[in-house]
Amino acid sequence: MVQKLDDAQRDALLARFPGWTHEPKRDAITRQFKFDDFAQAFGFMASVAIIAEKMDHHPEWSNVYNRVDILLTTHDADGLSERDAKLAEAIEALL
Numbered sequence: 001m002v003q004k005l006d007d008a009q010r011d012a013l014l015a016r017f018p019g020w021t022h023e024p025k026r027d028a029i030t031r032q033f034k035f036d037d038f039a040q041a042f043g044f045m046a047s048v049a050i051i052a053e054k055m056d057h058h059p060e061w062s063n064v065y066n067r068v069d070i071l072l073t074t075h076d077a078d079g080l081s082e083r084d085a086k087l088a089e090a091i092e093a094l095l
């Protein structure tokens with residue numbers, strides 16, 4: 001079982017990644033990414049997918065043309081965990 005982040009750990013995570021917003025209903029973090037066009041958005045998604053598969057931790061996401069909405073949470077922990085922090089960090093490193 002993955003350990004769920006406590007309030008202080010969650011606040012530290014949000015402070016590290018200011019572009020991300022806490023979604024309290026799911027205890028998730030979300031961020032919207034905008035690109036020039038669909039090709040760039042989909043290229044970003046392909047890169048994230050490869051990383052996510054390697055990490056065995058997968059985003060919940062949607063794409064409309066040049067926009068990608070990502071939600072990260074850990075089902076196994078029923079909320080945020082260190083696994084979400086690691087994936088958010090890897091996603092940020094792509095930008």
Ligand SMILES: C[C@H](O)[C@H](O)[C@H]1CNC2=NC(N)=NC(=O)C2=N1
Pocket residue numbers: 056057058059060072073074075076077
């Ligand atoms: C068995 C496998 O490790 C789990 O189902 C993984 C796969 N990807 C996952 N992704 C996310 N976002 N949360 C999880 O709890 C999760 N669990």
